[in-house]
Amino acid sequence: MPVLTENDTRIWRRRTTGKSLVLWFGWLLGLAAFVVCWQRISGATTWFFVQDAPRIAGDIWTRATPPRWEYLSQLGKPIWDTLNIATLGTLIALVLAVPVAFLAARNTTPSKLIVRPIALLIIVSTRSINSLIWALLLIAIIGPGVFAGVIAIAIRSVGFCAKLIYEAIEEIEHAQVEAITATGASRWQVMAYGIVPQILPAFAGVAVFRWDINIRESTVLGLVGAGGIGLQLSASLNTLAWPQVSLILLVILFAVVISEWVSAKVRGAII
Structure with a gap:
């Protein structure tokens, strides 16, 4: 000024x-x-431990190299379980997230005073708790294993997916909805032909993006007993088998890079 x-x-x-x-x-x-x-x-x-950290890190690096390549044959099933946890968890989350998103969006919710706050509460509550905490709770309820990991990933992903989808619903072009409504279409027909086609690209993008995130999260669920390659990582760390640890980390890195490449290709095709 x-x-x-x-x-x-x-x-x-x-x-x-x-x-x-x-x-x-x-x-x-x-x-x-x-x-x-x-x-x-x-x-x-x-x-004292912070000052001694470089020496400890160097010692672990010496013990962990070279990786134990012959252990690779035992990681096929665990990494496959990890991919299944991420994929099935994402699919379950999407099935649950769609109705929650429609109930949370201002232009599709049946009630802004009752139903919408409940849907928003579901979104916030599922997003606010980390998947590791969900896995710990589910292991205590249904026992350890891959199923607990799938449900943990699904619950964690519901809020994330529902939030992005309901924001996409609120940003749709209302002219198309009004045109279909003017023909005398029912509420479900308006949703099917006026809203769903407009949010399909956003839905596909959210699905791929969340699957990519879940690949990363599912790799560590085994640390608490929820199956996947994290279980082998936890066992190797507990026995100080550093060559196996380095190999497992390389496999996890490779899986994450592949998932990132796949999700980037899919998002590029959608956009």
Whole structure:
């Protein structure tokens, strides 16, 4: 904004004095919060182990190389289980997320006062808990294994998928819906012919994107007993079999890279 000097010369400044003071005060509060947090973290940290970390990391690297390549034959089924956990969990989540999304969208919900808040609560509650926590709870309920991993991934993914889908529903072109409604179509026909065709690209993109995320999440569910390659990783870590650990990490990296490539190709074809 322009500011007049003693010689009546206009000088342009980005902010007023009041805004500059508020900005500096905000930076001061942020710095104070950082100092307080750092003091708490520093007090709870054993700095001897932090200083010794490079040596420990080098020792583990020496023990882990070269990977135990002959162990690769035992990782076929675990990595297949991991892919199944991610795929089945994503499919179940999509089936559950679609009706929740329609109930949460403002332009399709039967009731904005009752039904929509319940649908939004489902979305928030399933998204707020990590898949590892869901896996721990499900293992206590239904026992360890791949099924617990599938359900954990599905519950975790419902809120994510439903949120993106209901946002896509709210952003549809209403002219097409009004045209179909004017023909005397029922509510279900309006959804089938006026809304669903418009959200199909978004739905496909969400499905592929979430599947890609679930590949990553399912690789670690075995650490808590939910099956997949994480189970072999946990067993190798517990026995300090570092060459097996390095091989498992390479297999996980390869699986994630392949899933990323597949999802990128599918999203590119959709867009």
